[in-house]
Amino acid sequence: MSEMEEICNVINQRLLLVLDVALYKIHNNQPIEDIQQEKRILVHSKYVAYKRGVNEETLANFFNMLMVAAKLVQYRYFAQNLIHQHMVDSQQVKDLNGNVRPELNKLGQKLICLIQQKLEKSGPFTETEWNQFIQMISNDCLFDSEKRYLFESLKQIRLSE
Template sequence: MLKIFSTVALLLFSFNSFSAPTPAEIFSTLNLRLSYMEDVALYKANNNKAIEDIQREKLVIGKASQSAEKVGLNKQSVVGFFQTQISAAKAIQYRYRADLLSQTETEKPRDLKTVIRPALIKLGKEINAKLAQYLKDGGTFTAQDWAAFETTIDSRYLKDTDKKALFKALTQIRLK
């Protein structure tokens, strides 16, 4: 009995680990990454840091595009996607920070250096890996995916124009 259970579990694990990610999984991972931006904004507000940090953005785009290339994505085709993600992240931070001007935030943000950045790096690599696998398996993002994308990306601080720009950038990503 244990042998049968072990075999079935192994087969299920094998199929799940090699199955192509779905657009919904990719959108959810992207949404999870964006969900950290309110914490980033609160951390920066509490520590008198500017939201925009051009040097940091260049570093993030450089490392993210290298990570993308390692998993088989065209490095140039992902740069626009990363820039658009950063723009969306800044939009969330600016809008949240504007709200902080008229309301008091009692929560302490997660630490930027020890919690948030490592999580963002991990999620960024996960997005790259899922995108690469999805594209390698013949997947493409089409207008039919927009409705799922629009509802999955649920930050209260993103406008439809932000979401549309992010979705458009996502459709531009190609394999090497």
């Protein structure tokens, strides 16, 4: 598998996993957006980036866009399920803090690791990789224009000076 394929796979897994978060929030009447959690993710991912020699600000911008994409996917899922909201089977709902968020965390670390390896090997992402990216990011809930924003922020990531 190419590095780009591996990176897109992890992004796809992350965009699927946030549906478990949405299900939890629908079931518990919580809003999709959790600014405190976003702050925690940004602080943590900057720390991991720093440890791995990846420029923290450019990495944080990318993670910010990942969370925007996650919210879009969740809002659309939420809308699709509004009519069945009262029927969400509690058996399907996973433990947010004990299970789903730790999984999201692991995927985030894996992503930073793959990005670091790719940057060290062949430098920043370039326009030539866009076709592969758009083909690989399989989530139907995102428009191509939204995938483009995600790719633009991926292109900006650099190693530390």
